[in-house]
Amino acid sequence: MYEPSDEELKPWLLLNLVPGLGPRLTKALIEKFITPDEELKPWLLLNLVPGLGPRLTKALIEKFITPEAVICASVQELSAIPHLGFTTATKLYDSFKKYNPDQELASMRLHGVKALLLNKPDYPESLKTIWDPPSVLYLKGEILPGDGKAVAIVGSRSCTEYGKKMAKRLAKGLAMAGYTIVSGLARGIDGEAHRGALEAGGRTIAVLAGGLSKIYPPEHAGLSLEIIKAGAIVSEAALMEKRTAGLWKQGVEP
Incomplete structure (x- = not known):
């Protein structure tokens, strides 16, 4: 079970004690002064919760303004979200106490993974325009502004040689x-599409359905290293999360 230390709690309690310092002003102060790791932790925690996909995360942030406020919300406050209900709110509340963002952050450092947040300028602009963009995008490599000029090529795993x-x-x-x-x-x-781009000396991005700590299929581990040098591999899945049949998590969504 993840429990914030007294030292972690003190600054949040102090902010909460200041009269007139509401959620929006608190958010503005955090964005200005908080360290990158401390800002990232609550977003990582939300992303670790099974079933908490992009749409529900968006609804929670719209209600509570900051991820810290979401994590600290009571079951009653969470259940006030439309279509959420008391049972799901209870599961979310329990999950916020169960998962540890410090472990995820340590794993990211170990594997050389960065995280892009939806509310930050380095998040891919084209991805922001989809129906339910992930709040956290895990990344190895680099996404450049020019990558907005992109073409997706995907197809069968058991394809013909032609x-x-x-x-x-x-x-x-x-x-x-x-x-x-x-x-x-x-x-x-998919693999041939990446290889074609690499042979041309171009850029390529691999979007994975599982966490970046384990490349699948394993025989493409070498290919993934080439892609990182000429682009990036990305995923919305938490680092240790197993690959899923679909790219975007469905889970419990309103």
């Missing part, structure tokens, strides 16, 4: 024309 050849050729041509190739690092079409 399919592999055409995927690689298409990716290579697009990369030579200045497009970033986005795919999923899977066997078959």
Whole structure:
């Protein structure tokens, strides 16, 4: 069970004692003065909770303003979120006490992983425009502004040799024309798309369905290192989270 230390709690308690210092002003002060790791921890904690996907996270932040306030909310306050209900609110409340963002942060350092937050300027602009962008995006490598000019190439894992050849050729041509190739690092079409971009000396980004601490499929571990040098591998999944059938978590959503 994760329990904040007395030293961690003291500054938050002090802010809460100041008359007139409401959630919005507290948020502005935190964004200005808090250290990057301390700012990241509450977002990591929200991301660690099973079933707490982008849409529900957004609803909670809209209600409570800061992730710290979400984590400190009572079951009654959480259950006031539309479509959430008392049972789910209780599960969320218990989960906030169970998971430890310090462990996730330590794992990120161990594996050389960064985290991009939805409310920060370095978060990919094109990703912000989708229906339910993840609040935390884990990253190895670098995403550049020019990567907004991108083409996704994905396909079957058990494809034909002709399919592999055409995927690689298409990716290579697009990369030579200045497009970033986005795919999923899977066997078959995805892997060939990444290889085509790399052969062209272009940029490529792999979007993984599981945590970045373990590359899947394992035979693409070497390919992932090449991709990191020429782009990035990214995931919304917590670092140790197993891969899922779909890219975006569904879980408990309103």
